[in-house]
Amino acid sequence: MNKNDVLDHLRDAKKAHLKWLQRAKALISNIPVEKDAIPMDYTECKFGQWFYSDGQKIAMMAGMDCISDIGTKHQDLHDEYIKIFKIYFGDANKSFFSKLFNLKKHVSQTEQEIAKEYYNNLKEISDELLKHIEKLERRITALQQSAFDNI
Numbered sequence: 001m002n003k004n005d006v007l008d009h010l011r012d013a014k015k016a017h018l019k020w021l022q023r024a025k026a027l028i029s030n031i032p033v034e035k036d037a038i039p040m041d042y043t044e045c046k047f048g049q050w051f052y053s054d055g056q057k058i059a060m061m062a063g064m065d066c067i068s069d070i071g072t073k074h075q076d077l078h079d080e081y082i083k084i085f086k087i088y089f090g091d092a093n094k095s096f097f098s099k100l101f102n103l104k105k106h107v108s109q110t111e112q113e114i115a116k117e118y119y120n121n122l123k124e125i126s127d128e129l130l131k132h133i134e135k136l137e138r139r140i141t142a143l144q145q146s147a148f149d150n151i
Helices: 003-028 046-051 054-059 066-089 096-100 109-142
Strands: none
Touching: 003 046, 003 054, 003 066, 003 109, 046 054, 046 066, 054 066, 066 109
16 A cells, blocks of 8 residues: 555545535535435445545554544534435425425425534534544654555
């Protein structure tokens, strides 16, 4: 495994996370977002795909305890997003045609306010996640290439 490749993949995963977060913000801002554009499962988003494959190889290296923190925050993030998803795409109060054509349900003003609160929580979790990712990036940057040769 090449150190620079690891850093590139980590940075790409971080960018993917930020795009995911932007889509969640668009959703609560009433900008049309496809139901499947924001994966709910933490192993299905681009960041999760990286984290639960190559990211776990990095976890085997000494001093990479921040990997555990990243995993926890990433799961927390998706758990919070599920609350927003249920508001905008939940099956409650959807007509037959809405379900048939996969249309977003009508969201009341009260539900929009609740979704904004959930988004604020989501953003806080995301900020914490990004701090852990940056910590990991600094640790990887500080290592010599030889630390990656046996991974």
